Amino acid sequence: MPETIPDNSVGIVVPQTLSFDQPLQLSCGRTLAKYELVYETYGTLNSDASNAILICHALSGNHHAAGYHSIDDKKPGWWDNYIGPGKPIDTNEFFVVSPNNLGGCHGSTGPASINPETGEYYGPDFPLVTTKDWMHSQARLADKLGIQQWAAVIGGSLGGMQAMQWAVDLPERIRHAVVIAAAPRLSAQNIAFNEVARQAIMSDSEFHAGHYLAKNTLPRTGVSLARMVGHITYLSDDAMGSKFGRELRTDSIKYDYDAQFQVESYLRYQGEVFSESFDANTYLLMTRALDYFDITEDYSGDLGAAMKQTQCKFLLVSFTTDWRFAPERSVEIVNALVEAGRDVGYAEIEASQGHDAFLLPIHRYQDLFSAYMINVAKEVSTT
Amino acid sequence: MRPDQTIIQQWINQNDRVLDLGCGDGSLLLQLKQQKDVYGLGIEIDQPEITECIRKGVNVVEQNLDHGLSNFKDNSFDTVIMSLALQAVRQPDQVLSEMLRIGKQVVVTFPNFGYWRCRLALAGKGTMPVSDFLPYTWYNTPNIHFCTIRDFEQLCKDKNYQILDHTVVDHDNQSSWWMRLYPNLLSEIAIYRLTR
Numbered sequence: 001m002p003e004t005i006p007d008n009s010v011g012i013v014v015p016q017t018l019s020f021d022q023p024l025q026l027s028c029g030r031t032l033a034k035y036e037l038v039y040e041t042y043g044t045l046n047s048d049a050s051n052a053i054l055i056c057h058a059l060s061g062n063h064h065a066a067g068y069h070s071i072d073d074k075k076p077g078w079w080d081n082y083i084g085p086g087k088p089i090d091t092n093e094f095f096v097v098s099p100n101n102l103g104g105c106h107g108s109t110g111p112a113s114i115n116p117e118t119g120e121y122y123g124p125d126f127p128l129v130t131t132k133d134w135m136h137s138q139a140r141l142a143d144k145l146g147i148q149q150w151a152a153v154i155g156g157s158l159g160g161m162q163a164m165q166w167a168v169d170l171p172e173r174i175r176h177a178v179v180i181a182a183a184p185r186l187s188a189q190n191i192a193f194n195e196v197a198r199q200a201i202m203s204d205s206e207f208h209a210g211h212y213l214a215k216n217t218l219p220r221t222g223v224s225l226a227r228m229v230g231h232i233t234y235l236s237d238d239a240m241g242s243k244f245g246r247e248l249r250t251d252s253i254k255y256d257y258d259a260q261f262q263v264e265s266y267l268r269y270q271g272e273v274f275s276e277s278f279d280a281n282t283y284l285l286m287t288r289a290l291d292y293f294d295i296t297e298d299y300s301g302d303l304g305a306a307m308k309q310t311q312c313k314f315l316l317v318s319f320t321t322d323w324r325f326a327p328e329r330s331v332e333i334v335n336a337l338v339e340a341g342r343d344v345g346y347a348e349i350e351a352s353q354g355h356d357a358f359l360l361p362i363h364r365y366q367d368l369f370s371a372y373m374i375n376v377a378k379e380v381s382t383t
Numbered sequence: 384m385r386p387d388q389t390i391i392q393q394w395i396n397q398n399d400r401v402l403d404l405g406c407g408d409g410s411l412l413l414q415l416k417q418q419k420d421v422y423g424l425g426i427e428i429d430q431p432e433i434t435e436c437i438r439k440g441v442n443v444v445e446q447n448l449d450h451g452l453s454n455f456k457d458n459s460f461d462t463v464i465m466s467l468a469l470q471a472v473r474q475p476d477q478v479l480s481e482m483l484r485i486g487k488q489v490v491v492t493f494p495n496f497g498y499w500r501c502r503l504a505l506a507g508k509g510t511m512p513v514s515d516f517l518p519y520t521w522y523n524t525p526n527i528h529f530c531t532i533r534d535f536e537q538l539c540k541d542k543n544y545q546i547l548d549h550t551v552v553d554h555d556n557q558s559s560w561w562m563r564l565y566p567n568l569l570s571e572i573a574i575y576r577l578t579r
Contacts, residue, residue: 315437334444335454341400341422345437346444347430364430371438 008084009076010042010067010091015107018144024102024137027130027292034116037141038107039063039099042083043091045145051380052147053089054138055079055098056155056162059230059286060278062106065098066091081361088369093377094151102137103129103285111281112213124210124281131158131165131293138162139170152176152376156358157325158286161293164333168295171311176376178369180317181358183329184303184336185294190324193233194287197226201280210281219280224271226283231270236321236354295333307336313343315372317365319357320350345372387556387574388414391464391490394548394576395419399461402485404448404478405468407432409441416441424460449473452481464490467572470526476538479577483544489577495551497531497567516554516571532567539577548576 005011017038023031040063045052055065057078066083068076083089083096100108103126111126142150153163153174160182167177183190201207204222208215232240244263259265299305316334318327327348334346349365351357357365388411395401399421403412406425409432415421425443427433436443446454449472463486465478470493472478482489494517495501504512511521519526530538532551539546551570552558562570 331454338424338442338444339456339459343442344424344444345433345442347433347437348445350430364434368434368437371434374438375440 005068005071008086009080010084012071013040013042013064013067013069013077015040015063015069017107018141020137020140020144022140024133024140026127026133028128030127032102032109032127035102035109035137036107036113037099037102037109037137039097039141040065040067040077041098042066042096043094045095045147046380049095049145049147050149050151051094051377052142052145052150053094053096054142054150054153054166055083055089055096056134056138056153056159057098057101058155058157058159059290060227060274060283061159062104063098063100063108064106066096078359081359082366082369088366088373089154090370090373090377093373093380097141097145097147099138099141101129101134101286103282103289105279105282110279111210111285112279121211121213122281123213126281126285128285128288128292130289131162132169134162134289135165135169138166139173142173148173150174151380152178152373154178154180155182156180157182157355158290158293161290161295164295165293167310167312167314168306169309171309174312175379176313176315176372177310178315178317178372179330179333181319181322181325181330181355182316182333183325184296184306184333186291187329191291193229193324194291197229197287198284200225200229201284204280207280210284212280218275220272220275223275223278223280223283224268226271227274227278228267228271231267233324234355236323236352238321239353239356242352303332303336304339307333307340307342310337310340310342314345315369316344316346317358317368318346318348319353319355320348321352322355322357324355387466387492387552387572390550390552390574391466392418394488394490395421395462398422400424400459402426402455402460402463404452404463404465404482405471406436406441406443407466409436409439409443411464411466412436412441413439448478452478452485455481455485457484458487460486462486462488462490466490466492467494469493470528470530472528475528475530476542479538479544480542483577483579487578488547490574491577492572492574493530493535494526495532495567495570495573496529497533498571499568500571502568514554532570532573535573535575539575544577544579546575547578548574550574 064077065079066077100106103110105112115122153166155163160179163177201222204219206217207219247262296306318330337344401421401423403425412423426446463482501512551566553571
């Protein structure tokens with residue numbers, strides 16, 4: 001935490017929770033009888049509820065997108081670079097809603113929650129949820145908040161995929177979609193990386209077929225490995241090279257398998273921290289939701305047909321060194337939107353940081369994002 | 384409105400799909416959207432120009448014309464425009480052929496290297512022409528494929544492109560009768576409307 005909260009921060013925020021008692025029918029065929037969603041809001045909802053923006057988080061994200069929970073926080077929310085007064089998602093203009101996804105592990109109902117029917121942890125019994133299920137749960141949240149139509153649904157990576165899902169499946173409830181560093185569906189390579197992560201978790205002896213919480217333990221090694229693999233895919237070769245190179249932690253090589261290279265110790269540290277704070281079953285669920293995501297699934301694989309369902313305007317952004325969801329993947333979406341005659345802006349941002357770039361303050365990205373959002377705000381004030 | 388834009392606008396129908404290659408700050412597309420309610424899309428590579436298009440609410444896609452236009456389907460646009468960019472692409476003949484594949488009609492404007500000042504610089508001073516309108520020196524110019532009006536028409540003839548209209552303007556986009564009398568000598572910018 002800085003000495004004082006910066007002027008362009010949303011400041012101290014308090015997460016809120018809403019309970020939903022109406023059963024939610026899920027893609028997998030099961031229903032969730034009741035659930036809770038935790039979310040944060042920034043800014044003020046205007047009188048006709050036309051200035052609301054939904055932020056969708058990525059794989060390991062949560063509802064804490066901006067501001068601080070307490071004066072002692074070391075870091076602000078995960079997208080604080082882009083949400084706040086005067087920032088691209090300007091909280092002077094917009095009412096920003098940022099929920100934790102269903103199946104998450106930061107307060108919304110998920111595998112680490114207690115199943116009210118059994119009084120035990122859901123654990124592996126929590127149903128697999130998909131981007132569509134998330135969309136429907138977010139729509140119910142919107143209903144409760146009195147938001148009929150989002151001014152924009154915005155997200156990066158898996159968050160961008162949710163924004164696309166909204167645009168295609170609930171076209172009348174969204175005026176703009178901002179889809180950052182995303183793809184219309186995962187490639188075999190993407191799924192392969194997710195599978196390595198899942199295998200790492202499931203083969204941990206502490207996993208206990210997903211019932212680790214009941215056994216009062218955590219599959220730390222597995223989750224840590226999963227995070228290490230994931231982390232590699234978020235960074236570019238260049239970013240890793242410039243951050244660590246072949247730098248050693250010791251004076252010379254030691255001819256053993258301890259962490260000697262800086263990159264090793266960095267990854268191990270990231271993995272360890274993550275394994276203490278992130279639920280393993282949620283990680284499995286989130287990666288599976290990614291694997292299953294395919295915006296064309298109801299359109300026989302025809303991306304053009306899917307994009308014809310949309311009514312909103314689009315901004316798409318990709319990053320040059322992102323190899324997880326490379327610029328070409330965004331271009332596929334852009335081409336389909338152009339063919340469908342939708343309004344679209346697309347930029348490929350020069351950035352060395354790989355997939356992670358979507359979280360970072362990059363001058364051109366900020367300018368472009370702001371330029372787009374100013375137009376979104378203009379529509380709000382005239383509606 | 385700029386006179387060349389007025390000229391181009393008269394060739395665009397209400398609700399047309401218009402692709403502008405090298406759309407710059409998007410002012411032409413904005414104009415066409417306001418006047419003719421077109422579905423416009425700009426292709427641009429310059430970063431600040433892309434942001435400017437977004438600011439104007441003009442559709443824009445970051446794409447390098449030298450990497451091809453294969454992402455656009457045959458006849459997917461009514462008009463494909465390229466304003467003062469043909470001389471800056473690596474393979475103007477291929478770009479032109481792609482434009483005619485994608486668009487039912489093509490509007491292209493280019494600086495005429497047969498303009499008397501260019502000729503004077505070469506013949507008189509023996510140097511490559513440099514002007515306020517084309518301010519670059521030979522080694523740093525983005526304009527790598529200059530042609531004259533006669534050259535361009537020869538290309539159209541060789542490729543069997545049909546010239547539907549053509550006119551000329553100067554760098555202030557003004558046009559006068561004497562320019563149209565000896566266009567290859569007296570005009571700075573040529574505007575052509577083509578079809579296959």
